Amino acid sequence: MTVYNIISYNKLRSVFLMIIFIIFFTSVFYLIGLSIGNSQLYLVLGLLISLISSLSSYFYSDKLILFSTKAIKADKRKYFNYYTVVENLTIAEGMPMPKVYVIDDNSMNAFATGRNPKNSIICVTTGLLSKLNRKEIEGVVAHELSHIKNYDILLSSMVSVLVGALVFVTDMLSRRWLFGGFSSDNDNRNSNIFNLILILVVIIVTPLTATLIQLAISRKREFLADASGALITRYPKGLANALEKISNDNIALKNYSGATAHLFISNPFKNNTLKSKFSNLFSTHPLINERIKILRSM
Amino acid sequence: MNSTYIIGILIILAVYVVSIYNKFVVLKARIKEAFSGIDVQLKRRIDLIPNLVSTVKGYAKHEKSVFENVTKARSSLMKAGSLNEKAKANNMLSDALKSLFAVAENYPDLKASTNFQDLQRQIEDTEDKIAYSRQFYNSNVLEYNTKVKSFPSNVIANVFAYKEEPFFETQASERENIKVDF
Numbered sequence: 001m002t003v004y005n006i007i008s009y010n011k012l013r014s015v016f017l018m019i020i021f022i023i024f025f026t027s028v029f030y031l032i033g034l035s036i037g038n039s040q041l042y043l044v045l046g047l048l049i050s051l052i053s054s055l056s057s058y059f060y061s062d063k064l065i066l067f068s069t070k071a072i073k074a075d076k077r078k079y080f081n082y083y084t085v086v087e088n089l090t091i092a093e094g095m096p097m098p099k100v101y102v103i104d105d106n107s108m109n110a111f112a113t114g115r116n117p118k119n120s121i122i123c124v125t126t127g128l129l130s131k132l133n134r135k136e137i138e139g140v141v142a143h144e145l146s147h148i149k150n151y152d153i154l155l156s157s158m159v160s161v162l163v164g165a166l167v168f169v170t171d172m173l174s175r176r177w178l179f180g181g182f183s184s185d186n187d188n189r190n191s192n193i194f195n196l197i198l199i200l201v202v203i204i205v206t207p208l209t210a211t212l213i214q215l216a217i218s219r220k221r222e223f224l225a226d227a228s229g230a231l232i233t234r235y236p237k238g239l240a241n242a243l244e245k246i247s248n249d250n251i252a253l254k255n256y257s258g259a260t261a262h263l264f265i266s267n268p269f270k271n272n273t274l275k276s277k278f279s280n281l282f283s284t285h286p287l288i289n290e291r292i293k294i295l296r297s298m
Numbered sequence: 299m300n301s302t303y304i305i306g307i308l309i310i311l312a313v314y315v316v317s318i319y320n321k322f323v324v325l326k327a328r329i330k331e332a333f334s335g336i337d338v339q340l341k342r343r344i345d346l347i348p349n350l351v352s353t354v355k356g357y358a359k360h361e362k363s364v365f366e367n368v369t370k371a372r373s374s375l376m377k378a379g380s381l382n383e384k385a386k387a388n389n390m391l392s393d394a395l396k397s398l399f400a401v402a403e404n405y406p407d408l409k410a411s412t413n414f415q416d417l418q419r420q421i422e423d424t425e426d427k428i429a430y431s432r433q434f435y436n437s438n439v440l441e442y443n444t445k446v447k448s449f450p451s452n453v454i455a456n457v458f459a460y461k462e463e464p465f466f467e468t469q470a471s472e473r474e475n476i477k478v479d480f
Contacts, residue, residue, distance in 0.1 A: 080419065091431050094434050
C-alpha cells in the first residue's frame with residue numbers, strides 16, 4: 001500500500017465511521033423513544049445529537065483533545081530543540097507547520113491530532129523532552145509528522161470524540177437505570193421494556209466501542225509511521241533509542257482517558273496498573289520491542 | 299468512419315501530451331520552490347556568522363586565520379549564483395565553521411558564555427535546516443528526473459527541451475557532523 005492509498009483509505013474510513021455512528025446513535029434514541037412512547041421526538045433528538053457530535057468531531061476534535069490532555073502552546077525559546085526539530089522536518093517534507101504543543105507531565109509520550117496537515121497539532125510531554133536528546137526527539141517528531149501526512153490523525157481524533165460521546169451517553173443511561181428509571185409513577189410494563197433495551201444497548205455498545213477503536217488503530221499504522229519517519233530523518237536509530245527510553249520509563253501519564261489512549265506514541269497506561277491489563281485487550285499499540293527491532297534492522 | 303477514429307485517437311493523444319507537459323511544469327516549479335527554500339536557510343546561516351565571529355573574537359583575538367577563513371567562505375557563499383557554486387561554497391563554510399568551533403574548545407570562558415552557546419545552537423539548527431531543505435530539493439529533483447528519463451514521458455520532455463536537473467550534493471564530512479549528541 002502506498003502513502004496515497006493510505007490517505008484515501010483513511011478519509012474513506014472517517015466518512016464510514018461518521019455514518020455508522022449516526023445510524024447507531026439515532027437508532028438507540030429511537031428505541032428509547034419507543035419504550036417511553038414518544039418515538040418521533042427521540043428519533044429527531046438522536047439524529048440531531050449524532051449529527052452535531054460527528055460534525056464537531058471533524059472540526060473541533062483537536063481542540064477537545066488538547067483540552068482533555070491539558071496541553072499548552074510550546075514556546076520556541078524555551079523548547080528550542082523540540083520546536084526547531086518540528087520546523088526542520090516539515091521543511092524536509094514540504095509540509096505546512098503544525099501547531100506545536102507540550103503537556104507538562106513527567107511521563108514520556110507524544111501524539112498528533114487535527115483533521116488535515118494544514119490544521120494539525122503535534123504535542124509531546126515535557127518529560128519526553130527532558131529525557132531525550134535532539135536526535136531522539138527528531139525520531140519521535142518524524143513519527144508523529146508521518147501520522148499527520150497519512151491522515152491517520154483525522155480518523156483517530158474523530159474516534160476519540162465519537163467514542164467519548166458514546167461512553168458519555170451509555171454512562172448517563174446506565175446511571176438512570178441504577179437510580180430508578182424514567183417513569184416516576186412506577187409503570188412496570190414500560191420500565192421493564194426500558195431495562196431490556198438498556199441491557200441490549202450496553203451489550204451492543206461495548207463491543208462497538210472496541211470495534212471503533214480497532215477500526216482506527218491498526219497495528220500496521222504504527223509500523224508504517226515508524227518507517228516513514230525513519231525515511232524523513234534518514235536515521236532510524238533516533239526513534240529506536242527514543243522508544244527504548246520510553247519503554248524503560250515507568251511513569252504513567254496523569255491526564256489520560258480511554259478515549260484518547262490510542263493517539264499516543266506509546267500506551268499511556270503503563271504496565272503496573274489494572275487498567276493497563278484491560279487496555280491490552282484493545283491493544284492499540286504493537287509491542288514496542290518489536291518496533292525497536294525493526295528500526296534497528298533498517 | 300475511419301477519419302472519426304483517427305480524430306478520436308488524435309484527441310486522446312493530445313490530452314495525454316498536455317497532461318504530461320503540465321506535469322513537467324508543476325514538477326519544475328516545485329524544484330524552483332525547493333531551491334529557494336535552500337536559499338532561505340543559506341541566507342540565515344550567512345546572517346548568523348558576523349555575530350558569531352565577533353563573539354568569538356572577543357575571547358580569542360589571535361586566531362586570525364580561522365576568522366579569515368570563515369569570512370572568506372561566507373562572502374563566496376554570498377556571491378555564489380548557480381546551484382553548484384552554492385553547494386561548493388556551503389561546504390567550504392561548513393569546514394571553516396568546524397575549525398572555528400574546534401578553536402573555541404580551547405577557551406573555557408567563551409564556551410561558558412550564554413551568547414556563544416545560543417549562537418552555536420542556532421548555527422547547528424540552521425545546518426540541520428539546510429540539510430533538510432536539501433533533502434526536500436533532492437527528492438523533488440529525483441521525481442522530476444525520473445519523469446524526464448522514463449518512457450513515454452521522455453519523448454515529451456525531449457520535444458519541449460526538459461532536461462535533467464542536478465542534485466544538491468554534499469560532502470561526506472558534513473553528513474557526519476549531523477550525528478552530534480546534544
